Amino acid sequence: MTDSPAPAAIEIRNLTKVYKGGKRALDGINLSIPRGQIYGLLGPNGAGKSTTINILAGMVNKSEGDVSIWGFDIDAHPRNAKNSIGIVPQEIVFDPFFTPFETLENQAGFYGVPKDRRRTMELLRAVHLDDKAHAYARTLSGGMKRRLLVAKAMVHSPPILVLDEPTAGVDVQLRQQLWAYVRELNALGVTIVLTTHYLEEAEELCDRIGIINHGKVITDKPTRELLAMAQEKVVQVTVDRDLTVAPDAPCFEKVELSGDRTLTITYMKDRANAGQVLSAVQASGLAIVDVVTRDPDLEDVFLNLTAAA
């Protein structure tokens, strides 16, 4: 007997959103976000990321399409769908007169979590706010407020946590702390979806990445595959003598003199390899003293894909 596979954490089919006034923010989005992963949703400003997340959060009504959260259709089973997801919004919104402890207790009440199943102090400890449990929220720093938002999204122990640009404007140290906590949650089995403008962050953290541009999905792939899509490779070659002009060769896409003795050569990896590039340098009569290569990163992929779309 074979079990049917568990449904995706989030399944989005032909999702369309036209705002009042006619702006088509989403134009037929299809995405299947697997359970247990850290999934990155990327895209330039105005691409439609927040609209997608706000539809998942039940804060924006879709115009067309189907969305299921943890197997629950958001139209047919809105309550189960809502209970399966925790959302950390982009904007920091709190009642400034409640303490972090009260903020989490109120939220747990809102979700109907019985008193004996609440994890208020455990959550505050997890986001390093236990010593601020009874301070007014308005006395917390920006970073502390953001951590409180993460705890608030987790009060009902949802299997999916969505973070909308959680590290925008957050300093490097706090970003590291937040990601450490996100990784911990993921290790405990929570599916994480995040939007970010920091490609490095997505590259380091995410198992899979979807890129949206102009309301359409332009790619949705494992991070590894996405990185392999970058075609441009760059090699920096130091030679044995000063140069005034850079040599050229058919396998070079671009060549620049980036120092008296250093050449920065770009080649397309589907048309040439590093060996050919180095042979071409030697064939121009130069001896190679040092070679540094740089792997393409997500920035390259992102720029190539969004430029082509």
Ligand SMILES: Nc1ncnc2c1ncn2[C@@H]1O[C@H](COP(=O)(O)OP(=O)(O)OP(=O)(O)O)[C@@H](O)[C@H]1O
């Ligand atoms: N309430 C609204 N009414 C009309 N248009 C809207 C509304 N909200 C967003 N839009 C428009 O829809 C498009 C998508 O916006 P959205 O906020 O989803 O993009 P985003 O990818 O999240 O961008 P950012 O990275 O800047 O947050 C944009 O053109 C935006 O101006």
